[in-house]
Amino acid sequence: MNGITRRYGDVVALSGLDFEVPGDRYIVLLGASGAGKTTLLRVIAGFEEPDAGQVLLDGQRLDGVPIHQRDVGFVFQNFALFPHLTVTDNVAYGLRHRAERRMTDPAEVTRRVKDMLDLVGLTGLGNRGIGAISGGQRQRVALARTLVTEPRIVLLDEPLGALDANLRDRMCEELRAIRQRLGITFLHVTGSETEALTMGDEVAVLSGGRIAQCAKPTELFARPVSAESARHLNAWNIFPGRVRDGVLSTGAGPLPMPRPLAEGSQAEMAIRFDQIGVCLPGQAPGGQDHFTARYIAGEFNGSTALAFFRADDGGLVQVVDHLGAPRLPDLREGEEYALYFPPTEALLFEKTPS
Structure with missing residues (x-):
């Protein structure tokens, strides 16, 4: 991302932001409420366009490209599942209904969905309704629905915010393990410094609409380079x-x-x-x-x-x-x-x- 700026009237959410997300990493974006974390994810995904700057993925410019052509996955904070569909049908939805490379072979859809449910720890739960599974299982369904389409990068908008403390700890470990097995990049936003330091291969601090620092968790915790970075670590x-x-x-x-x-x-x-x-x-x-x-x-x-x-x-x-x-x-x-x-x-x- 080069020089990304996003305004809402007189409010500047992102101000000339430069940020390079390395491949095959778990990157956590840490910032206070209102810092622009979700705005940045929405700009990358294409739900919003920047007022200035460029978004690039593997050297290919994304700003101006329709959402369905970006090859970017998005896991929403509230999971955004279809309550009237089963677990299997929720996960299969993107394969069956996406605008490009729609999958029409039922056997292939079934195989892909089963493999993904196995990967996220939902083996045997495909026929259950969304109302019949726990919060942590809904989190896994939302993740599986995103991953089954094989995006090049996965954006996670405070994915652990709706879970209780014990479940958050377990999901931290599982998300990292899943990402490592797939070998793709996760960009995860949170306001929790504990979550950021636990999850991230690298942690980027968002402050004042810009990246104040991006470093390994141990380096960030021990030697923040600015007072803005230090304040976010509590x-x-x-x-x-x-x-x-x-x-x-x-x-x-x-x-x-x-x-x-x-x-x-x-x-x-x-x-x-x-x-x-x-x-x-x-x-x-x-x-x-x-x-x-x-x-x-x-x-x-x-x-x-x-x-x-x-x-x-x-x-x-x-x-x-x-x-x-x-x-x-x-x-x-x-x-x-x-x-x-x-x-x-x-x-x-x-x-x-x-």
Whole structure:
């Protein structure tokens, strides 16, 4: 995709977006609600046309090409199944009714549908009605209906959003396994950073109508290249401030910078939740940068626990503790603590004037 722009009146959903999706990969597009994730999928699929830019697939331009000629599969968030048809007839629908390369041999349709139901784990359920199967099975039917037409790329619009937590975890593994067996590209959009990091061979962060970063999950999580990327991961505390006397003056107090910036310039410092330690004021270990904040509450999440603090300006600071190797002291609500971190782990992003 080169320079894709899509507007809705005065609202710019996509702004000169450049994005290359590699073949034979599971790519996840991560963005907040309203970031333009679904718009981008609809532009690729042909449900909408861009106001500017080009969409290309294997070097072939797609913008302006009718939907049925794009060879692009789309799995909708609500599955969009036909409730009056059986599982088999839902999966066979595209083969029987597509505008081009329509399949008229009943035996071939039956074979293709059976193979696809076996692939997605629905063996023996072909004669059931859509109302007689579970949410996870409907998800598989929607996927099978898309895959049976052998598209060159499959677009998935928040495909796990309608499933409960346990089923989402199972479907994450199954979607990745199915994609790997087929050897085609999946482009999956989500607002969940956990889902994105779990699913993606690569994760692209969509922010401000553009791709802020595209990287392997481990790289993205450990070293986001911008504050926009860091915010989408729900793992980094972001401290905006201005450079004064060689330090970053923030709402949490003056923070030493990992590299020098010009006096008076604006910047944001990011410190990951699990890189922050907690101790009594005045007891921060040597070689660690620190600031003070007041403990307000904790949240137990099974294998981890989150501790929430208020900085001097009222901003929320989060610290994560892994219960298999706890490292935080007993915390008392309303008490002030020193929050310390290794200087090498703080990321500094200079803000460029707009």
